[in-house]
Amino acid sequence: MELHQLQILRELGTLGSVTAVADALRVTPSAVSQQLAALQRGFRTPLTRKEGRTLALTAAGHVLAAAGAEAIDAMAAARNALDEFEHESTGTVSVSGFHSVGQALFGPLLRDLAATAATPTVQLTDEDVAQSEFPALTARYDLVLAHRMEHSPPWPVQGIRALTLVREPLDVAVATTHPLAQRTSLTPADVAGERWVTSRVGYSPDDVLKAIAAVANVAPQVQHRINDYGAVAAVVAAGDAIGMLPRYTSRSVDDSDIVRLPLHGVGNHRMIDVLARPETLRRRSVRVVVEGLQRVMARLSE
Structure with a gap:
């Protein structure tokens, strides 16, 4: 039983397919299959099973993967002991962020x-995925900037660490010519019957709109589904629909033709978190970047 075999087993449980594991670890699918087969030879109990055309972990496989994650973490602690002693803060740290947080934080972070x-040298990538897909990105990046609605299930705790950067409200955006533009705040009853530009399903604005519809007992009129907040603001400014914009991470949006209004009476806060593997956070270079992200977000949300 080798440490890299345990890592492959853990990634299979996280990513769900041999192909995805091969892509994350930058090896061939054949190499992944060979290492899984070699690991299996050390155990009588099956560690994997076929599910259609994919390979999944059995209950025994999940137990071994969890134990393997602890072993990987322990090995990372041993490897990084000298780095900690020497206060090593250089090296390369990869960071992924969803679009709006990348626009707001990447430049100030650098x-x-x-x-x-x-x-450290920072390598930045934009990865805008649905909430459920963020944890898997920690297999590819040292740090993953992720968002989830405050009332939604928390991030998985096995093999993942989550550090909150900010609790961010989503405000309603209307054109300056809209009747609601004169208000100081809004409730679900005020906006439920409006035409909306919202995000695709699985993203924060759509989650808030569903909550608005539920509280007001009015089916939402979704006219447009757009994830880019600059484009959302342009549609709102044209007077075709109202929308939602995050308060801190969409400050680069042109507000000259729109008004942002606080929304009360419904859960409209999202958490912006940094996700990472426990062993990754043991690297001082990674913690230096996390501290930089915390400083930048603190200034942005003042």
């Missing part, structure tokens, strides 16, 4: 780190 001595 400037913040550039002002600090002996900082």
Whole structure:
């Protein structure tokens, strides 16, 4: 039983297919299958089973994967003991972020780190996925900027650490010519009957709109589904529909023709979190980047 075989087993449980594991670990699917077969030879109880055309973990496989995650973490602690002793903060740290948080944080993060001595090299990528898909990204990136609605289920705790950057409200956006533009705040009853531009299903604005519809007992009139907040603001400014914009991470949006209004009476806050593997957070270079993200977000939400 080798440590890299346990890592492959864990990734299979997380990512759900041999192909996805191969892609995350940058090896061939054949190599993944060979290592799983070699691991299986050390156990009488089956660790995997076929589910259609994919390979899944058995109950025994999940038990071994969980134990393997602890072993990987322990090995990472041993490997990083010397780095901790020498206060090593350089190296390369990969960061993925969904679109709006990338627009809001990536530039300020780079400037913040550039002002600090002996900082790591940061590699930035945008990954805008549905809430349920964020944890799997920790197999590919050191740090994953993720969002979830405050009332939704928390992130998985096995093999994942979550650090909250901010609790961000989503505000209703209307054109300056809209009758609601003169209000100081809104309730679900005020907006439920309006035409909406919202996000695709599985993203925060659509979750809030569903809550508005439930509280007001009015079916929402969804005219447009757009994930880019700049495009949402343009549609709102045209007077064709009203929408929702996150309060802190959409400040780059042009507000000259729209008005943002607080929404009360429904859960409309999303959590912006940093997700990472426990062993990844043991690296000082990674923690330096996390601290930079925390400083940038604190300034943004003032």
